[in-house]
Amino acid sequence: MTEPLRPGATIGILGGGQLGRMLAVAASRLGLKTHIFEPAADCPAADVAHAITCAPYSDAAALADFAAAVDVITYEFENIPTAALDILESHRPIRPNREALAISQDRLAEKAFLGSLRLTCAxxxxxxxxxxxxxxxxxxxxxxxxxxxxxxxxxxxxxxxxxxxxxxxxxxxxxxxxxxxxxFIDFSHEVSVIAARGLDGAVACYDPGENVHRAGILHSTTVPARLTPGQRSDAILAAARILTALDYVGVMGVELFVTPQGLIVNEIAPRVHNSGHWTQNGCAVDQFEQHIRAIAGWPLGDGGRHADVVMENLIGDDVDKVPELAQDRATAIHLYGKREARPGRKMGHVNRISRSKG
Amino acid sequence: MTEPLRPGATIGILGGGQLGRMLAVAASRLGLKTHIFEPAADCPAADVAHAITCAPYSDAAALADFAAAVDVITYEFENIPTAALDILESHRPIRPNREALAISQDRLAEKAFLGSLRLTCAxxxxxxxxxxxxxxxxxxxxxxxxxxxxxxxxxxxxxxxxxxxxxxxxxxxxxxxxxxxxxFIDFSHEVSVIAARGLDGAVACYDPGENVHRAGILHSTTVPARLTPGQRSDAILAAARILTALDYVGVMGVELFVTPQGLIVNEIAPRVHNSGHWTQNGCAVDQFEQHIRAIAGWPLGDGGRHADVVMENLIGDDVDKVPELAQDRATAIHLYGKREARPGRKMGHVNRISRSKG
The missing domain is CATH 3.30.1490.20 (ATP-grasp fold, A domain)
Structure with a gap:
C-alpha cells in the first residue's frame, strides 16, 4: 500500500493505552477510523476507537481477523511478540517497520545500529x-x-x-x-527529539525538549530545551539520520544526553513518545497527527512551534490535583480516562503554555 | 448535580453528527467518556464515542436507558422533540437548559426574548x-x-x-x-460570537469571527473579524447578556449583522457552532472543550486567541481536495469520517493558520 489512506479507512493500533488513545483521536481528525488490539479489558483507547479486539498476542485467529479489518497497522509500544508480528505482516503493512521494532526491542542491537551510524552511545x-x-x-x-x-x-x-x-x-x-x-554518563541534562518521516522520505523534527525524570519515570519536558544552536542542530541531524537509515515511517522519540563532549544517544523509541506530548499545545500538528499522517501515507504536517510549553506528567495521585489545575487558564489538561490511580501509573499530563516570541 | 464531573464520568450527547464527534474528542481529553444518542446508523460521532444508542427520539425506553447510563446530557442540535426532553430531564440534568432550547427552537420566541433584552433584531x-x-x-x-x-x-x-x-x-x-x-437587513457583513458560560456563572467569549455564507451554508469564518473596537465590545457584551439572561451553561453561537446603525442579532444557536471551528487551531481551549468544561461543572478554560485563522468548510465534493490541502503546512485538516459526499453535506473543514502579533 503506497497510496494515501482515504477518509473512512481504518488504522489498526497495537496497544490500547494512552498513546493509542491519543493516536485514535488524531486519526479521527483526519477522517480515519481506528481499531485497537489490546489484551487488557477496559483500556484507555477503547473510549475513542471505532473498534476494539480484546485478545492476547498469542491468539493467531484474533490477530488475523484484526489485520483483515484494518488498512495499515501501527503500535504504541515496542515489545510486541515476534510471532504476532509475523501473522500481522502477512496481511497488512506494519509501520514503522519490523527493523525499527527489532532494533528498539534489544538494547544491544540498538547500540550496534547507532554505532554503525557513528553516533555516540554510553x-x-x-x-x-x-x-x-x-x-x-x-x-x-x-x-x-x-x-x-x-x-x-x-x-x-x-x-x-x-x-x-x-x-x-x-x-x-x-x-x-x-x-x-x-x-554512567556525566551529562548535564537530557533532551529528546520527536522526529517524523513520511512514506515519501521527508523528515520533520519537532523542536527538542528537555526531560526531567523522577524515580525512573518522565516527570516533565520543557521546550525550548537548553541547547546551543550547534547542539540543537546536532540533535536534529542525529534523529534524521536514524530515521533515514531505518527507512522509517512514523514518529520516533530519540533521547539524548547533553555532555561537554557532545551529545550521546540514550535510546530510541519507535513510536509517539511521552516527551512529545507538549506538541499538543505547542504546534499546529501534534506528534499524534504527524504519526497518523506518516503511516497513512499523507504528507507530514506543520510541526513548527508557536508557544513555549512545559509538559508535566500526572502520576498516580497527581490526578487529584486536576480540579485545582483546571483553574489555571495557562494549563491544558489531558487525561487518559484510567479509573484507578495506582502509584507510578501515568494518569494524564498537563501542558503549561506561555507564548514564545516565534 | 453541581459538583464537577470526575474523570471517568459519562456525558450523554443527543446527536451523532460532526459536532457530537468533536465534542466526544474534547471530552476524552478531560478523561470523560461520551455516550451518543442518534437515530441514524453509522454516524460520525460513533467512531470516537464510548457508547452509542441508535434509536428514534420516540423510543421512551431507549431514552430512559440512555439517561440512566450518563451523568449529564447535552446536545449538538436544537430541534429535539419536547417529549424526549421531558423523559431525559426526569433522569439527568440537561445543559444548556430547556429555556435556551425552547427559545432557539422557535424564531418568534427567540426574537421576543432578544427584544426583552433590548437587543435589535430584523x-x-x-x-x-x-x-x-x-x-x-x-x-x-x-x-x-x-x-x-x-x-x-x-x-x-x-x-x-x-x-x-x-x-x-x-x-x-x-x-x-x-x-x-x-x-432584509442592509448589512455589510456577518460576525458571530462563540460565547461560553460556566456553572459558576463565569462568561468567556472567543474573539468574534466574520462569516461568509454560500447557498445558505456557512462557507468560511475569518478571525479577526472586521469590527471597530466598539463593535467588538458590543458584540461580546450582547452575547454575554444573552447567556446570563438564560442562566445558560455551555457554549452558544450568536450571529450578528454589522450595519451602519449598529449590530443586529440574526440568530442564536444553543450549542457549539460551525463558526467556532477556528478555535481548534487558534486557542489553547477550543469551543468543544469549553462546552464540555461548562456542562461538566469545570471552570472555563483559556479561549484567548494565539493565531489568525480562516476556517473554510469542505462541502460535498470539496473533500476531494484533501490530498492537495494536506500538502499545505499552514492548513489544519478536520474531517468527519462521512463516507458519502452528497452536495451540500458538510464533510469537514480546514483551518488556515497564520501567526498573529498577539
Missing amino acids: PHAPVNALADLEAAIARIGCPAILKTTRMGYDGKGQARLSSPTDAPAAWAAMQGAASVLEG | PHAPVNALADLEAAIARIGCPAILKTTRMGYDGKGQARLSSPTDAPAAWAAMQGAASVLEG
Whole structure:
C-alpha cells in the first residue's frame, strides 16, 4: 500500500493505552477510523476507537481477523511478540517497520545500529552471566547500570551499581535475562527529539525538549530545551539520520544526553513518545497527527512551534490535583480516562503554555 | 448535580453528527467518556464515542436507558422533540437548559426574548396564512425572507421574496407551517460570537469571527473579524447578556449583522457552532472543550486567541481536495469520517493558520 489512506479507512493500533488513545483521536481528525488490539479489558483507547479486539498476542485467529479489518497497522509500544508480528505482516503493512521494532526491542542491537551510524552511545558491554558483569565492570567502571536487553521501560528491569560489590545483587535482579551493562554518563541534562518521516522520505523534527525524570519515570519536558544552536542542530541531524537509515515511517522519540563532549544517544523509541506530548499545545500538528499522517501515507504536517510549553506528567495521585489545575487558564489538561490511580501509573499530563516570541 | 464531573464520568450527547464527534474528542481529553444518542446508523460521532444508542427520539425506553447510563446530557442540535426532553430531564440534568432550547427552537420566541433584552433584531412579523404574509409585506416591505418558525437550518425552510407578487409561492413553500417574515437587513457583513458560560456563572467569549455564507451554508469564518473596537465590545457584551439572561451553561453561537446603525442579532444557536471551528487551531481551549468544561461543572478554560485563522468548510465534493490541502503546512485538516459526499453535506473543514502579533 503506497497510496494515501482515504477518509473512512481504518488504522489498526497495537496497544490500547494512552498513546493509542491519543493516536485514535488524531486519526479521527483526519477522517480515519481506528481499531485497537489490546489484551487488557477496559483500556484507555477503547473510549475513542471505532473498534476494539480484546485478545492476547498469542491468539493467531484474533490477530488475523484484526489485520483483515484494518488498512495499515501501527503500535504504541515496542515489545510486541515476534510471532504476532509475523501473522500481522502477512496481511497488512506494519509501520514503522519490523527493523525499527527489532532494533528498539534489544538494547544491544540498538547500540550496534547507532554505532554503525557513528553516533555516540554510553560505554556498554553484554552481560549473560555474573562473570561477564564482573569483566564489564572492570572495563567500564562504576557507577554503572545493568539493564535487561529486552522488555524494559520506565525504569523496570534495571539495577544501579555504585561499586563492584553490587554485582551479585544486580545480576540476580535480572533473573537470568540477557543484559547489558552501561557506564554512567556525566551529562548535564537530557533532551529528546520527536522526529517524523513520511512514506515519501521527508523528515520533520519537532523542536527538542528537555526531560526531567523522577524515580525512573518522565516527570516533565520543557521546550525550548537548553541547547546551543550547534547542539540543537546536532540533535536534529542525529534523529534524521536514524530515521533515514531505518527507512522509517512514523514518529520516533530519540533521547539524548547533553555532555561537554557532545551529545550521546540514550535510546530510541519507535513510536509517539511521552516527551512529545507538549506538541499538543505547542504546534499546529501534534506528534499524534504527524504519526497518523506518516503511516497513512499523507504528507507530514506543520510541526513548527508557536508557544513555549512545559509538559508535566500526572502520576498516580497527581490526578487529584486536576480540579485545582483546571483553574489555571495557562494549563491544558489531558487525561487518559484510567479509573484507578495506582502509584507510578501515568494518569494524564498537563501542558503549561506561555507564548514564545516565534 | 453541581459538583464537577470526575474523570471517568459519562456525558450523554443527543446527536451523532460532526459536532457530537468533536465534542466526544474534547471530552476524552478531560478523561470523560461520551455516550451518543442518534437515530441514524453509522454516524460520525460513533467512531470516537464510548457508547452509542441508535434509536428514534420516540423510543421512551431507549431514552430512559440512555439517561440512566450518563451523568449529564447535552446536545449538538436544537430541534429535539419536547417529549424526549421531558423523559431525559426526569433522569439527568440537561445543559444548556430547556429555556435556551425552547427559545432557539422557535424564531418568534427567540426574537421576543432578544427584544426583552433590548437587543435589535430584523423587522419581523408572524405569518400563519397568506393574508398574514400580505399584511406583513405591506408593513415590512420587500425584499424579505419567509422562514418557518421551527426546524430550519442551513437555509432549509426558507423562501426569499423579491416583490409582493412572490407571496403565494413563498407561503406555499412553507407547507402550512407557522412562519415568520423577516425584513432584509442592509448589512455589510456577518460576525458571530462563540460565547461560553460556566456553572459558576463565569462568561468567556472567543474573539468574534466574520462569516461568509454560500447557498445558505456557512462557507468560511475569518478571525479577526472586521469590527471597530466598539463593535467588538458590543458584540461580546450582547452575547454575554444573552447567556446570563438564560442562566445558560455551555457554549452558544450568536450571529450578528454589522450595519451602519449598529449590530443586529440574526440568530442564536444553543450549542457549539460551525463558526467556532477556528478555535481548534487558534486557542489553547477550543469551543468543544469549553462546552464540555461548562456542562461538566469545570471552570472555563483559556479561549484567548494565539493565531489568525480562516476556517473554510469542505462541502460535498470539496473533500476531494484533501490530498492537495494536506500538502499545505499552514492548513489544519478536520474531517468527519462521512463516507458519502452528497452536495451540500458538510464533510469537514480546514483551518488556515497564520501567526498573529498577539
